Amino acid sequence: xxxxxxxxxxxxxxxxxxxxxxxxxxLHFTAGGALLSxxxxxxxxxxxxxxxxxxxxxxxxxxxxxxxxxxxxxxxHVWFIFASxxxxxxxxxxxxxxxxxxxxxxxxxxxxxGDAALAAFLELLILAFGPGLWLRLLEAAGPVxxxxxxxxxxxxxxxxxxxxxxAAPRRGPPMAIFSR
Numbered sequence: 001x002x003x004x005x006x007x008x009x010x011x012x013x014x015x016x017x018x019x020x021x022x023x024x025x026x027l028h029f030t031a032g033g034a035l036l037s038x039x040x041x042x043x044x045x046x047x048x049x050x051x052x053x054x055x056x057x058x059x060x061x062x063x064x065x066x067x068x069x070x071x072x073x074x075x076x077h078v079w080f081i082f083a084s085x086x087x088x089x090x091x092x093x094x095x096x097x098x099x100x101x102x103x104x105x106x107x108x109x110x111x112x113x114g115d116a117a118l119a120a121f122l123e124l125l126i127l128a129f130g131p132g133l134w135l136r137l138l139e140a141a142g143p144v145x146x147x148x149x150x151x152x153x154x155x156x157x158x159x160x161x162x163x164x165x166x167a168a169p170r171r172g173p174p175m176a177i178f179s180r
Contacts, residue, residue: 003119004057012115013052017045019111020069023103024076031096034084044079048072059119066108073100073107 003012021044025036036044055068077100081090092100 009056012056013049016052017048020072023107024073028080062112065112069104069108
C-alpha cells in the first residue's frame with residue numbers, strides 16, 4: 001500500500017497533529033481558557049507531528065488512532081493549562097473528562113475514515129493511471145520499487161533446463177510491472 005510513502009506519510013501526520021491541536025484548543029477556549037497564539041499552536045503541531053509520522057507507516061485501525069488522540073489530547077490539555085496559568089484545572093472534572101472523551105472519539109473516527117478514504121483514493125489513482133506512472137511519481141518521495149529482477153540468460157542451456165528456467169518465477173508481481 002502506498003499510504004506509507006514518506007510524502008503521504010508526512011501529510012497524514014500533519015493532518016493528525018493539526019486535528020488534535022485544533023480540537024483541544026477549541027475545547028480549551030470553550031471551557032474559558034485563553035485563545036492560543038499562533039506560536040503555541042504551531043509548536044503543539046510540531047511536537048505532535050513526529051510521533052504521528054512514526055505511527056503512519058501503514059494504515060491504522062480506530063483503536064490505535066483513538067489511543068493516539070487520547071494521549072495527544074491529554075498532553076495538550078496539560079500544556080494549555082500550564083500555558084494559561086490555570087494549574088488548578090490540571091485534573092479534569094467529570095464534565096471536562098466527558099468533553100475530552102467525546103472530542104477524542106469524534107476526532108479518531110474522523111481521522112480513521114479520512115485515512116481510509118485517502119487509501120482508497122490512492123488505490124483508485126493507481127488503477128486509473130496504471131502502477132508505472134503512479135510509482136514513478138512517488139519515486140521522488142522515497143524508494144518504491146524493489147531491486148530490478150532480470151530474466152536469466154538461456155544461451156547454452158539444455159532445452160529441458162531452459163523450459164524450467166522460464167516456468168519457475170511464478171511468485172510475486174508480473175515482471176512487466178518492473179521493467180521500463
